[in-house]
Amino acid sequence: MPAAVLEVLTEWTRFEDRYGPFELEARLDDVLNREIHERLAALLGAPPGDTVVCTGSADAFAAVLSRLPLDPGDRVWTTLYESAANLAALFALRARTRCRLEVVPLRPDGDLDLEWMARHIGDDVALVCVPYVPASCGIVNPVEDVGRILAPHRCLYAVDASYAVGQLPVDVARVGCHLLTADGWRFLRGPQSVGFACAAPRLRQVLAPHGGLPLAPPPGAAVAALNKALALRTPAPAPEDLASRLRAAVENTPGTELITPGRVQSGIVTFRHEELPAALVRRRLADRGVVVGKTVAQETPLYLPGRGVVTAVRASVHPDNSAEDIERFADALQDAVAEGRPRLARVPRPLFTAPAVRAVPSAPRVPAVVGSGAGERPGDGI
Structure with a gap:
């Protein structure tokens, strides 16, 4: 974090420790309820009313999926680049709704197969999840192209921008997603334990009968620090x-x-x-x-x-x-x-050999992706 951001985080954490969270919220009312949303909206190209702060991207994604009303006949698309945290939320969604979870295949060069998506999209696809930039590698997925394919259809579109926001220009309107989640640290250089989401009106309407957006608020000091980081941030040329x-x-x-x-x-x-x-x-x-x-x-x-x-x-x-x-x-x-590999220290050979330890049966394997991902049938289930 920049020194000024760390100073804000420290100041308001001490204030909350002395006076309590309610007094902190009263002092930071304008920052928590107006400034941070205006800055997030400017960062994402979204209306201020669509943004909400939360404890992190993965938490927001899991919370939304926990209330998403799907039917057993619905299909949900994810990608091979999905994070473990988001996959856990998708597995929980499948267990709760009995929907079918499918993996969008990759082209030989590693890009998402957009032609496959265009051929297999239909009204039974209820949700499509794509990471803008995966955590494991630097590929930039074509989230705007995916949005154009999905736009005429019924499905909701979720984009994880945790590793994109701050290093790449992100425009929610151009992406065309209904849910965009991100974290306040990494390239934005804010504190840990604060993130944000951009939820389109259509997603809010879908969730309204089921309790709305169930996002836990982050600590006020962390929000104030992220607000400071966004205020200090200057647009940088693409690297x-x-x-x-x-x-x-x-x-x-x-x-x-x-x-x-x-x-x-x-x-x-x-x-x-x-x-x-x-x-x-x-x-x-x-x-x-x-x-x-x-x-x-x-x-x-x-x-x-x-x-x-x-x-x-x-x-x-x-x-x-x-x-x-x-x-x-x-x-x-x-x-x-x-430097090469470090040399291992020579371990003295024991005088007596210990009895053999009986192997414990291995745990069941996590279901794997079926097939290579390139085929004419709908995405392989997981």
């Missing part, structure tokens, strides 16, 4: 040039493999090394002053395991990064890989 340099730095490092499906990439670059585990690469880069993240297969369980990826390194280009930062990353990555 294509720096991101391409970042990808080139990875490609020029021996033993690394980029995980970059699709034709359009964002400022997120995900990769793995053929010998070194992601945690080790991350730690060595941190020792050299370069901060990256680690992603694991379980975060995107329908995509990464199918590629044989267990863990990977994720680096992101932010608006305040420079070409010098990319050069520093490239040098640090080369040095980190050059």
Whole structure:
């Protein structure tokens, strides 16, 4: 977070600790009920009345799905790029309504198969869920093209923009979705535990007989800090040039493999090394002053395991990064890989061999995606 954002978060957290949440809400009434929504509306290209703050994107998605009225004959589309948290909400929706959950296939290049969607869309499709930018890789899904395909039909359209807002221009009207969810941290550089959603009037009408939008409010201090982060934010040019340099730095490092499906990439670059585990690469880069993240297969369980990826390194280009930062990353990555694998300490051989431990039966496997995803029949169920 910028220093000014951290200062706001600290100030109002102390205020709430001393005077309580009701006094905090009274002091921040204009910020909580007007300013934050005007800034979110400007960020997303949405009417202020459509935005709502919440504790996070995944929480908002799960809360909406918990009250969505579907029938057993309805079909719900998701993608191989869906996050584990959103898949859990979709599985809960399927268990509650007995709807059919299907996976939109991918083209050979990794893009969503829009032609398949256009052929198989119908009035029995009740909900379509697409991540704008997945957590596991930097692909930018064609959410606007998907919106145009779905527009004439009955289905609701949900977009997870957690890894898109702040690094890419997001326009809800152009996307054409009925629900857009995002987090206040990552590229927006606000605090943890605060997110937001944009709910179109049609979605609100569908949910109205079932209790409306059941979103839990985040702490007032966190909302004030996000409001400050949005106030400080200046539109930055798209980071294509720096991101391409970042990808080139990875490609020029021996033993690394980029995980970059699709034709359009964002400022997120995900990769793995053929010998070194992601945690080790991350730690060595941190020792050299370069901060990256680690992603694991379980975060995107329908995509990464199918590629044989267990863990990977994720680096992101932010608006305040420079070409010098990319050069520093490239040098640090080369040095980190050059160290090779750490030598394991020699373990003394025991004098006596312990009795064999009987294996515990393994847990049931999570249902997998059937087929490769390229076919003429409707999306494979999960």
